[in-house]
Amino acid sequence: MSTFRAALSRELLVLWRSPAEIINPLFFFVMVISLFPLAISPKPETLALIAPGVLWVAALLAVMLSLDGLFRRDQESGVLEQLLTSPVMTVVPVTAKLLAHWLLTGLPLVLVSPVLAHMLQLPDRVLGVVMLSLLLGTPALTVIGAIGSALTVGLNRGGILLAVLVLPLYIPVLIFGAGVIRTAMEGGPVPGVLAILGALLALTASLGPLAVAAGLKISSGN
Amino acid sequence: MAFESFADFLAMGKHGFFVWTAYGISAVLVIANMVLALRGQGKVRETLARQQRRAEVDE
Amino acid sequence: MVWQTIKRWYHMLGSPRYFHTFSSRVLPWLTPIALITLVTGLVWGLAFAPSDYQQGNSYRIIFIHVPASSGALMGYMALGVSGLVAVVWRMKMAEVMLKAIAPFGAALAAISLITGSLWGKPTWGTYWQWDARMTSMLILLFMYVGVIALQNVIREPRQAARAAGLLAIVGVINVVIVKYSVEWVQTLHQGSTLKLFGESTINPAMKYPLLISMLGMWLLYAVNVLIRARSEVEWRERRSKWVQTLIREGGK
Numbered sequence: 001m002s003t004f005r006a007a008l009s010r011e012l013l014v015l016w017r018s019p020a021e022i023i024n025p026l027f028f029f030v031m032v033i034s035l036f037p038l039a040i041s042p043k044p045e046t047l048a049l050i051a052p053g054v055l056w057v058a059a060l061l062a063v064m065l066s067l068d069g070l071f072r073r074d075q076e077s078g079v080l081e082q083l084l085t086s087p088v089m090t091v092v093p094v095t096a097k098l099l100a101h102w103l104l105t106g107l108p109l110v111l112v113s114p115v116l117a118h119m120l121q122l123p124d125r126v127l128g129v130v131m132l133s134l135l136l137g138t139p140a141l142t143v144i145g146a147i148g149s150a151l152t153v154g155l156n157r158g159g160i161l162l163a164v165l166v167l168p169l170y171i172p173v174l175i176f177g178a179g180v181i182r183t184a185m186e187g188g189p190v191p192g193v194l195a196i197l198g199a200l201l202a203l204t205a206s207l208g209p210l211a212v213a214a215g216l217k218i219s220s221g222n
Numbered sequence: 223m224a225f226e227s228f229a230d231f232l233a234m235g236k237h238g239f240f241v242w243t244a245y246g247i248s249a250v251l252v253i254a255n256m257v258l259a260l261r262g263q264g265k266v267r268e269t270l271a272r273q274q275r276r277a278e279v280d281e
Numbered sequence: 282m283v284w285q286t287i288k289r290w291y292h293m294l295g296s297p298r299y300f301h302t303f304s305s306r307v308l309p310w311l312t313p314i315a316l317i318t319l320v321t322g323l324v325w326g327l328a329f330a331p332s333d334y335q336q337g338n339s340y341r342i343i344f345i346h347v348p349a350s351s352g353a354l355m356g357y358m359a360l361g362v363s364g365l366v367a368v369v370w371r372m373k374m375a376e377v378m379l380k381a382i383a384p385f386g387a388a389l390a391a392i393s394l395i396t397g398s399l400w401g402k403p404t405w406g407t408y409w410q411w412d413a414r415m416t417s418m419l420i421l422l423f424m425y426v427g428v429i430a431l432q433n434v435i436r437e438p439r440q441a442a443r444a445a446g447l448l449a450i451v452g453v454i455n456v457v458i459v460k461y462s463v464e465w466v467q468t469l470h471q472g473s474t475l476k477l478f479g480e481s482t483i484n485p486a487m488k489y490p491l492l493i494s495m496l497g498m499w500l501l502y503a504v505n506v507l508i509r510a511r512s513e514v515e516w517r518e519r520r521s522k523w524v525q526t527l528i529r530e531g532g533k
Contacts, residue, residue, distance in 0.1 A: 147451060151444045155434050164430050165448060168423040169455050172462040179466065200458070211451055214368060218443045224331050231328060237339035237403045244342045244396040245327075248349065252501070255388045259505050263512040270519055270528045 007093040011100035014073075022104045025066040029109050032058040033116050044121040051120035052181035055130065056137070059109050059177075060170055063138055066105045067145040068162055070097075071153045071216065080153070084220055090213040098146055098209060106138035122185070129184040129194075136197045137177040143208035144169050150215030173200055295374050297514045298523055304507045311507070315500030322348075322494025330487050342400040344491055348498035349392040350418060354456075356386030356502065357421060360428060361453030364446030374510075376442030377517070379449065380432060381509035385502050387425035393418050413464040420459050424452045438517060 015021060036054045037047055074080040083093050113134050114127040122130065148166035155161065180193045225231040234241045293299045326344030333340040360382050366375035397415055398408040409415070428445045435441035483491070518524045 144451075147447075151431060151448060152434075161430060161434060164423075165427045168420050168427060168459075169451060171420055172455070172458040175462040175466055211447060215444070215447055218368070218440060218447060221437070221440055224329055234338040234341065235332065237337060240339055240399045240403050241327075241341050244399040245323075245345055247395050248345045248392045251388045251392050255385050256501075256505060256508075258384070259508040259512075263508055263515075266512040266516045267528065270515065270524070273519075274525065274528050 004092050004096050007096035008100055011097045012104065015100055015104045021066070021069075022108065025062040025105045026108045026112065028065060029058050029062040030112065030116065032061060033120065037120070047121040048123070048185070051117060051122045052130075052178040052185070054120060055113060055117060055134075055181070056174055056178040059113070059134055059138060060141055060174055062109060063106060063141040064145050064163060064166055064170070065159070066101070067142065067149045067166075068159055070101065070146055070149040075153050075220075080216065081220060084217055090216065091209050094146075094213045094216070095209045098142055098212070101146075102139050102142045106142050109138060110134045122181075126181060126184040129190055130181055132194060133177045133180040133197060136194065136201050137173050140173050140197075140201045140204040140208075141170060143204045143212070144173070146212045147208065147215055150212045151219060153216065153219045173197070176200065295372050297373055297377070297518050298521075300374055300377075301511060301514050301523075304511055308504065308507055311500065312504050315497060315504050317497075319494060319497025319501055322490050322492075322497050325490035326487075326494055330490050331484070333487075336404055339400060339403040340487075342396050343487075344494045346393060346396040346400060347491060348495040349389045349396060350414075351495060352498050352502050353386050353390035353393055353418065353421060353425075355499070356382055356389065357424065357449070357456060358453060360386070360446075360449040364449035364453075367443050367446040368450065371443070373439075373517075374514075376439060376446070377510050377513045378506070379428075379442045379445050380438075380513050381506045383425055383429050383432070383445075384509065385505040387422060387429060389498075389502070390418055390422040390425055394422065411466075413460070413466075416463045417456070417460050420463075421456060424455065428452070 033054055036050065040046060040050065071080060074083070084090055110131055113130050117127055117130045118124070145162070145166050148162050148169075151165065152162055176193060176197045180190060180197060183193050184190050232238055232242075294303065323344055327341055330341070330344075332338045360379060363375045363378040363382065366372050367379055394415065397418070401410060401415075402408050428449055431448055432441045432445045435444055515524055515527070
C-alpha cells in the first residue's frame with residue numbers, strides 16, 4: 001500500500017509540473033463541444049437531442065488523446081525499464097499512474113461537464129446524471145486507452161494508430177454512458193443503466209491494469 | 223431446380239441485382255485473399271532462394 | 282488418455298517444423314475438399330433450394346452471408362485463443378497463427394457487411410440499419426483492422442505477434458460486451474433462424490445447403506490460414522537447416 005501511495009504522489013507531482021498535459025485535454029473537450037452548435041444547428045431542441053452523444057464523444061476523444069504520450073516520458077527517461085524489472089509487481093505502479101492521470105485529466109472533464117451540458121440545452125434535472133455518467137465512464141476510458149498506449153509506447157506514430165486500436169474498445173462505455181443521459185431525459189430507469197456502467201468500470205479497473213502491465217512488458221521486449 | 227429457365231435463374235425474381243452483386247463481391251474478396259496468401263508464400267520462397275544463391279556465390 | 286493425446290498434439294503442433302510437414306500433408310486434400318464443399322453448398326443454395334415464401338429469391342444471399350459472418354466471428358475467437366497462448370505461454374506457433382488468422386477473418390467480416398446490406402435493401406428497404414448484428418459486425422471489422430495495423434507497425438515479429446495477441450484477448454472480451462450493449466440500444470433484425478442444435482425454424486431444404494456452404498467456408502478459411510502460417514514459419518525459421526534444405530530443393 002505504501003508503494004502505491006508513493007507511486008501515486010510521484011505521478012501526481014510529475015503531471016502537476018507539466019500543466020499543459022492537464023489543461024489541453026480540458027480545452028479540447030470544450031472546443032469540440034462548441035463545434036457542434038455551429039456545425040449542426042443552434043436550435044435548442046436539436047441540441048438537446050444530440051447533447052448526450054456529443055458530450056460523450058468529446059469526452060472519449062479528449063481522454064484518448066491525452067493518453068497518447070502516457071508512457072513515453074517514462075520510456076525516454078528509463079523509468080519504465082526500471083519499473084518493469086523492479087521486484088514490486090508492475091501492476092501497482094501502473095495502477096497508481098492511471099489513477100493519477102485520471103485525477104488530473106479525467107476528473108476535470110467531469111467537473112466542467114454540467115456547464116457544457118447546460119450550454120447544449122440539456123434540462124437542469126439531468127445535469128447530475130451527466131456528471132455521474134462521466135464520473136463512472138471516464139476512468140474506464142482511461143484504463144482501456146492505457147492498454148492501447150502501452151502497446152504503442154515504442155512506436156513514433158502514436159495518435160492515429162492508438163485511435164484505431166482503442167476506439168472499438170470504447171464502444172460499450174460510449175453506448176451506456178450516453179445511454180444513461182438519454183434514459184434520464186426520457187424519464188426511464190436510470191439506476192439500472194448506471195449499474196451497468198459501474199459494472200464496466202469494475203471490470204476495466206480490475207483487469208485493465210494487468211493488461212496494461214502485460215502490454216508494457218511486451219512493448220519493452222521482455 | 224428451383225427455376226424454370228436459366229434466364230429465371232439469373233433474374234432471381236426481381237432481386238437478381240442484389241443476389242449477384244453480393245455473390246460477385248464475395249467471390250472477388252475471397253479469391254483476392256487466397257491469391258494474396260499464395261503470393262506471400264511465393265515471395266518468401268523467392269527471397270530465401272535468392273539469399274541462398276548469394277550465400278553460395280560468396281563461399 | 283484424452284488429455285495426454287491433447288498434450289502430445291499441443292507439443293507437436295507447437296513445433297514449427299512439425300507444423301510445416303503436417304500442413305504439407307494436409308493441404309493437398311483439404312484444399313479440394315474445401316472448394317468442393319463450398320461450391321456444392323452455394324450451387325445448391327442458389328439454384329436448387331426452394332425460394333422463400335416471404336422474401337422470394339433475395340434470401341439466397343443467406344448462403345454466403347451466414348458462412349461469412351460465422352467465419353469472421355470464429356476467426357476472432359481463434360485470434361483471442363492464439364493471443365492467450367502467445368502472451369501467457371509464448372508459444373511460437375500461436376504467434377504465427379495470430380498473423381495468419383487475421384487477414385481472411387477481416388475479409389469475411391467485410392463480406393458479411395456487404396452481403397448483409399445487399400440483403401437488407403430488398404428485405405427491409407434500406408442498405409444500412411444500425412441494428413445489433415450489423416453494428417456488431419462493423420465493430421468486429423474495426424477490431425480486425427486494429428490487430429492487423431498493430432502487427433504491421435511493430436518491426437520485431439515476435440513482439441508484434443504478442444502485442445497483437447494482447448489486443449485480441451481484450452478484443453474478444455469486447456466483442457461479447459459490444460454484442461449486448463448494441464442489442465440494448467436497439468434491435469430491428471429478424472430473430473435468429475438457424476440453430477445447429479435443437480429445433481430449428483428454417484426449412485430443411487434451405488438448412489442443408491446453408492450448413493454445407495458454412496462448412497465449406499470454414500474449411501477454406503482453414504486452408505488460407507495454413508498457407509499463410511506456412512510462409513510465416515518459413516520466414517521465421519529461415520536460418521534453420523530444414524528451411525535451407527527445403528529452399529534448395531525448390532520448395533518441395
